[in-house]
Amino acid sequence: xxxxxxxxxxxxxxxxxxxxxxxxxxxxxxxxxxxxxxxxxxxxxxxxxxxxxxxxxxxxxxxxxxxxxxxxxxxxxxxxxxxxxxxxxxxxxxxxxxxxxxxxxxxxxxxxxxxxxxxxxxxxxxxxxxxxxxxxxxxxxxxxxxxxxxxxxxxxxxxxxxxxxxxxxxxxxxxxxxxxxxxxxxxxxxxxxxxxxxxxxxxxxxxxxxxxxxxxxxxxxxxxxxxxxxxxxxxxxxxxxxxxxxxxxxxxxxxxxxxxxxxxxxxxxxxxxxxxx
Amino acid sequence: xxxxxxxxxxxxxxxxxxxxxxxxxxxxxxxxxxxxxxxxxxxxxxxxxxxxxxxxxxxxxxxxxxxxxxxxxxxxxxxxxxxxxxxxxxxxxxxxxxxxxxxxxxxxxxxxxxxxxxxxxxxxxxxxxxxxxxxxxxxxxxxxxxxxxxxxxxxxxxxxxxxxxxxxxxxxxxxxxxxxxxxxxxxxxxxxxxxxxxxxxxxxxxxxxxxxxxxxxxxxxxxxxxxxxxxxxxxxxxxxxxxxxxxxxxxxxxxxxxxxxxxxxxxxxxxxxxxxxxxxxxxxxxxxxxxxxxxxxxxxxxxxxxxx
Numbered sequence: 001x002x003x004x005x006x007x008x009x010x011x012x013x014x015x016x017x018x019x020x021x022x023x024x025x026x027x028x029x030x031x032x033x034x035x036x037x038x039x040x041x042x043x044x045x046x047x048x049x050x051x052x053x054x055x056x057x058x059x060x061x062x063x064x065x066x067x068x069x070x071x072x073x074x075x076x077x078x079x080x081x082x083x084x085x086x087x088x089x090x091x092x093x094x095x096x097x098x099x100x101x102x103x104x105x106x107x108x109x110x111x112x113x114x115x116x117x118x119x120x121x122x123x124x125x126x127x128x129x130x131x132x133x134x135x136x137x138x139x140x141x142x143x144x145x146x147x148x149x150x151x152x153x154x155x156x157x158x159x160x161x162x163x164x165x166x167x168x169x170x171x172x173x174x175x176x177x178x179x180x181x182x183x184x185x186x187x188x189x190x191x192x193x194x195x196x197x198x199x200x201x202x203x204x205x206x207x208x209x210x211x212x213x214x215x216x217x218x219x220x221x222x223x224x225x226x227x228x229x230x231x232x233x234x235x236x237x238x239x240x241x242x243x244x245x246x247x248x249x250x251x252x253x254x255x256x257x258x259x260x261x262x263x264x265x266x267x268x269x270x271x272x273x274x275x276x277x
Numbered sequence: 278x279x280x281x282x283x284x285x286x287x288x289x290x291x292x293x294x295x296x297x298x299x300x301x302x303x304x305x306x307x308x309x310x311x312x313x314x315x316x317x318x319x320x321x322x323x324x325x326x327x328x329x330x331x332x333x334x335x336x337x338x339x340x341x342x343x344x345x346x347x348x349x350x351x352x353x354x355x356x357x358x359x360x361x362x363x364x365x366x367x368x369x370x371x372x373x374x375x376x377x378x379x380x381x382x383x384x385x386x387x388x389x390x391x392x393x394x395x396x397x398x399x400x401x402x403x404x405x406x407x408x409x410x411x412x413x414x415x416x417x418x419x420x421x422x423x424x425x426x427x428x429x430x431x432x433x434x435x436x437x438x439x440x441x442x443x444x445x446x447x448x449x450x451x452x453x454x455x456x457x458x459x460x461x462x463x464x465x466x467x468x469x470x471x472x473x474x475x476x477x478x479x480x481x482x483x484x485x486x487x488x489x490x491x492x493x494x495x496x497x498x499x500x501x502x503x504x505x506x507x508x509x510x511x512x513x514x515x516x517x518x519x520x521x522x523x524x525x526x527x528x529x530x531x532x533x534x535x536x537x538x539x540x541x542x543x544x545x546x547x548x549x550x551x552x553x554x555x556x557x558x559x560x561x562x563x564x565x566x567x568x569x570x571x572x573x574x575x576x577x578x579x580x581x582x583x584x585x
Contacts, residue, residue, distance in 0.1 A: 121471040
């Protein structure tokens with residue numbers, strides 16, 4: 001079965017360190033958040049977060065609008081720093097190193113922790129150049145290697161067959177769902193360790209959403225995925241663990257099955273049963 | 278209220294004056310628009326008409342390919358336009374060398390690096406620079422830039438191509454900076470975030486993502502600025518000199534097409550003389566260059582507009 005699945009969508013070869021971990025039943029943590037607080041100016045957006053995220057799993061982050069779920073995920077690759085008034089205390093450790101530490105280079109972090117955004121945001125370039133952008137800026141110039149990376153990444157994002165005959169067309173000629181998969185492929189092209197997804201299907205139609213969800217399932221074998229979603233069915237369908245955020249705090253973090261069938265906290269139950277949010 | 282609102286509305290709607298105004302307004306507005314179009318046609322028509330008269334006296338090939346422009350030599354005046362075109366191109370070339378790197382640099386800084394506050398202060402100041410009268414620039418070139426350059430290049434003549442070229446460059450710089458900044462600012466932030474999310478540095482985002490995405494606007498701004506440099510008159514009249522030569526140096530006195538027109542217009546060439554008609558021929562030549570530049574700018578901004 002596995003072999004058939006692999007034939008259908010060939011995977012990108014990733015660093016061996018990780019494939020070893022896959023075969024190992026004991027999973028390591030990619031992100032360990034300790035006593036993390038974040039402010040936007042005066043607004044206390046994240047309050048004393050403590051959460052450990054394991055590798056090769058899909059971790060869903062749910063919660064009502066304004067609860068801080070997107071902020072948290074953007075803190076994981078420090079995209080949150082684009083807001084000039086942002087201030088943080090505490091630690092987020094990526095594979096044991098505090099990413100907010102003084103000498104942690106943000107560019108290095110972002111090559112390890114890729115991101116897929118809410119709205120598809122391909123560059124106004126050809127499909128090929130979109131995928132090759134990341135490898136190119138990180139010094140890969142060889143045309144043959146780039147060709148290979150582009151093909152593998154597009155196959156990894158299950159869009160190779162759609163676009164292989166028009167790699168040199170502008171990425172904006174594609175549909176929204178296809179654009180989002182181009183963005184996923186662009187992210188895969190630099191072979192990150194973690195992929196952050198910030199409501200990746202909120203701008204897509206149901207069929208495109210389904211395709212992205214299937215893709216997430218396939219990708220988790222080689223990547224650790226953290227996905228923000230406001231769609232609880234989606235969280236239940238695709239994630240292994242779920243964190244429920246409310247007013248900047250983590251109310252509950254557990255196996256997705258448990259969160260949706262037997263939540264410990266009353267507020268979690270209220271939220272997933274649709275009493276608020 | 279004795280009347281219903283609807284009946285008052287009906288009464289107002291039936292007023293004759295309102296209907297007449299509604300009919301007249303589009304006509305008045307059309308006339309306003311037509312005025313500028315008609316003026317353009319009028320200018321072009323005059324230019325063509327007088328230019329045609331010029332070419333009944335001077336052969337068109339002598340004009341286009343002649344390398345000597347000596348209209349005032351009494352015995353045998355020569356009307357080869359190439360020295361004037363070369364003078365214009367020399368100034369434009371130096372202006373581009375000054376304006377494109379500094380203008381683009383300013384645009385990238387304002388769009389990608391400057392804080393909102395800095396941008397709000399710097400951009401209007403830059404645009405003031407565009408509003409300085411060109412006669413002031415001309416004096417600036419003649420009385421400040423030229424002497425300063427002579428300290429560095431002793432062989433530089435008092436009238437030369439270099440000094441007005443630099444000052445024309447300074448004059449068109451705000452145009453390039455401001456229009457390019459508009460083009461770059463209109464690139465959506467989501468695209469910058471996409472590039473930053475792949476580990477790009479700020480500079481890589483600016484050069485490899487934002488700049489190409491805004492390229493059509495940037496190129497259009499440069500082409501329009503070049504068109505202005507070609508048509509620039511006061512700076513080159515004051516600081517460029519009035520010696521049309523077909524030599525490629527930048528240190529000697531030159532004459533541009535515009536400066537020649539000024540020289541003849543302010544002198545005492547009689548109506549109906551060949552010299553009189555020559556300014557129309559030169560003016561028409563100038564018009565063709567600037568028209569071509571403007572059409573090119575339009576074509577570029579349409580053809581290469583990035584969809585995002």
